[in-house]
Every structure is written in C-alpha cells, then in structure tokens.
Amino acid sequence: MRKRIRKAIFPVAGLGTRFLPATKAMPKEMLPIVDKPLIEYAVEEAKAAGIEEFIFVTGRGKQAIEDHFDYSWELMETLRGRGKTQQLAIAENSRMKPGTVAYTRQQEPLGLGHAVWCARNLVDDEPFAVLLADDLVKAEEPCLAQMVETYNEVGGNVVAVMDVPREHTQRYGVLDVVEDDGKLARAQGLVEKPKPEAAPSTLSVIGRYILQPEVFRELDQHTAGAGGEIQLTDAIAATIAEVGFHGLRFEGTRFDCGSKEGFLEATVAFALDRDDLGDAMRDVLERYR
Incomplete structure (x- = not known):
C-alpha cells in the first residue's frame, strides 16, 4: 500500500527581484492576488489535497510569512470587539493549527533543489509534495488534489505539466516522454531548461510536485546543474x-505570477470570478478597451 501524502514543502526563500521595489521589504509570496497573498492560495490548495504538515523553506526577511499564518491577538480582539464577524472569520481562516507548521532556512540561494534539500530532516522517509507559490493554478478541483489522485493510481514521482511553445522550453524542465494518453505521460527522462532544438518534447513541469524520499539521496550530492544551481529536476531524473x-x-x-504580466492576469481573472467584484471589474475593463 502506498504511503499517503501528508507533508508539503513551500520554497519561499527567493528575493523576488522582478517585483522591486514592492519586494524590497515584503516577501514576493505575500503579494496579493485581489485580497489574498500568493502563499495563502498555495497553502489552501495543499489543505484541499489532504496535506497535514506544512514546511516553509524561508530566508532572511521572510518574517511576514510566519506572522501571516500565526494568531494575531491584537487584530482578532479588535475585530471581535467591533463586531466585525466577517473580517474576523477571514483572518481566522489564514491561521494554521498549532504543530502543523515548520520553518527552516535556506541560507544561500543555491537553487530549488537545494531549497527542497533543506527540508529533508522535516520530511524524513516518506513521499511529499512541493508547491511553488509563483505558479498559481485556478481550477475547480485543486491541482495538487488532482495529482494526489493520480499518485494513488501510479505511485512514484508525479509532476504537473503543460505543453508550451517549443521556443519556451529554456524556461522549464522538459519531459522525455515514453507513453502519453493525452492526460498522463510516462517519462524516461527530464531535462532542465533545454534549448528548443534539443528539447525531447514540449511537455514542461510547472511548480507542483509529488516526490519520493529517494530524491533527497540525489540532492545530498549537491551537484550543480543548469545555471550553476542545484536543480530539483536533475534529482528527479x-x-x-x-x-x-x-x-x-x-x-x-496556470498563471505565472513570477512575471508581472502573469501576476496582473491572475489578479484580473480571480477578480472577475468573484461575486462581489466581477461586475465592477468588467465595467473597469470596458473603460480601458
């Protein structure tokens, strides 16, 4: 019987330089899509997939993430005293249960593989998920929940993928596909950021992973890959x-919220889908046609 996916790693140590000056003092993961920070969307997706333990790999200046998921006594008591029940419920929803959250530091920016490796002792010998908050997925059934269903059927390492234009393969880890039924592809290899002419396919990994603990054995080698960084895709391969x-x-x-264009598109898409904002947003967009 396969072990259940109980733990998830959230690598949040990046500097977010593409969003300066907004990220000079605020973590990029705390940038809001409408009125909710990116990292909360990722955590909600993990909860919906049955995740019970949440591991944040942080860096210097990421205190706001810890505070966001903590209990804010002053805020909660103020809202309660003023009878702001709706806002109180919203604030309470972002609080994590005691004992379900852990934080560890990535002290040097050595790549995604290194960030995941920093959480090895908290994961121990069991399969786990990795979610990148920059990749925001809008779906009726949360992306990670779809992946867990697939994992329960096939086991092993499972990643979320999408077909990209061949000229964009240098931005992604790309699968070397053996079998493909149009929904699920079995791969014999994985290449990080290949040139278009060398890419084995156009099926590319986005920021959702379910991985076996054997990956840590490979990450222990600290072997530098593309860009001189320790690549998670190399360990998977x-x-x-x-x-x-x-x-x-x-x-x-999927919205690439690591780019300004993707971030703005996500904000519009999520606002349009809101009962309280959709009509007003459509009026705004009409004025700018």
Whole structure:
C-alpha cells in the first residue's frame, strides 16, 4: 500500500527581484492576488489535497510569512470587539493549527533543489509534495488534489505539466516522454531548461510536485546543474529508473505570477470570478478597451 501524502514543502526563500521595489521589504509570496497573498492560495490548495504538515523553506526577511499564518491577538480582539464577524472569520481562516507548521532556512540561494534539500530532516522517509507559490493554478478541483489522485493510481514521482511553445522550453524542465494518453505521460527522462532544438518534447513541469524520499539521496550530492544551481529536476531524473515518473496534464489555468504580466492576469481573472467584484471589474475593463 502506498504511503499517503501528508507533508508539503513551500520554497519561499527567493528575493523576488522582478517585483522591486514592492519586494524590497515584503516577501514576493505575500503579494496579493485581489485580497489574498500568493502563499495563502498555495497553502489552501495543499489543505484541499489532504496535506497535514506544512514546511516553509524561508530566508532572511521572510518574517511576514510566519506572522501571516500565526494568531494575531491584537487584530482578532479588535475585530471581535467591533463586531466585525466577517473580517474576523477571514483572518481566522489564514491561521494554521498549532504543530502543523515548520520553518527552516535556506541560507544561500543555491537553487530549488537545494531549497527542497533543506527540508529533508522535516520530511524524513516518506513521499511529499512541493508547491511553488509563483505558479498559481485556478481550477475547480485543486491541482495538487488532482495529482494526489493520480499518485494513488501510479505511485512514484508525479509532476504537473503543460505543453508550451517549443521556443519556451529554456524556461522549464522538459519531459522525455515514453507513453502519453493525452492526460498522463510516462517519462524516461527530464531535462532542465533545454534549448528548443534539443528539447525531447514540449511537455514542461510547472511548480507542483509529488516526490519520493529517494530524491533527497540525489540532492545530498549537491551537484550543480543548469545555471550553476542545484536543480530539483536533475534529482528527479536520477531516480526515474528506481521509482518511476509521470507528468499529469492538470485541469485548470496556470498563471505565472513570477512575471508581472502573469501576476496582473491572475489578479484580473480571480477578480472577475468573484461575486462581489466581477461586475465592477468588467465595467473597469470596458473603460480601458
């Protein structure tokens, strides 16, 4: 019987330089899409997939993330005293249960693989999920929940994938596909940021992973890959023969909130979908046609 996915890693140590000056003093993961920070969307997605333990790999200047998921006594008592029940419920919803959250530091920016490796002792010997808050997925069934269903069927390492234009393969980890039924692809390899002419396919990984603990054995080597960084995709590729590897074409829309264009598009899309904002947002967009 396969072990259940109980733990999730959230790598949040990045500097967010593409959003300066907004991120000079505020973590990029705390930038809001409408009225909720990116990292809270990721945490809600993990909760909906059955995750019980939440591991944040942070860096200097990320205190706001810890505070956001903590209990704010002054705020809660003020809202309670003023009878602001709706706002009180919203604030309470972002609080994490005691004992479910852990924080560890990535002291040097050595890549995504290194960030995940920093959480190894908190994960221990069990499968786990990795969610990148920059990749925001709007879906009826949360992306990670779709992946957990697939993992329960096939096991091994499972990543969320999407087809990208060939000229964009240098931005992604790309699968070397063996079998593909249009939804689930079995891969024999994974290449990080290949040039378009060398890419084995156009099926590319976005920021959602379900991984086996064997990945940590490979990350222990601290081998530098593309860009001189320790790449998570390299560690996944090294374990394919041992544990297997599938890419799931998830149902939903992915927004690259690591770019300004993607961030703004996500804000508009999520606002349009809100009962309290949708009509007003459509009026605003009409004025700018």
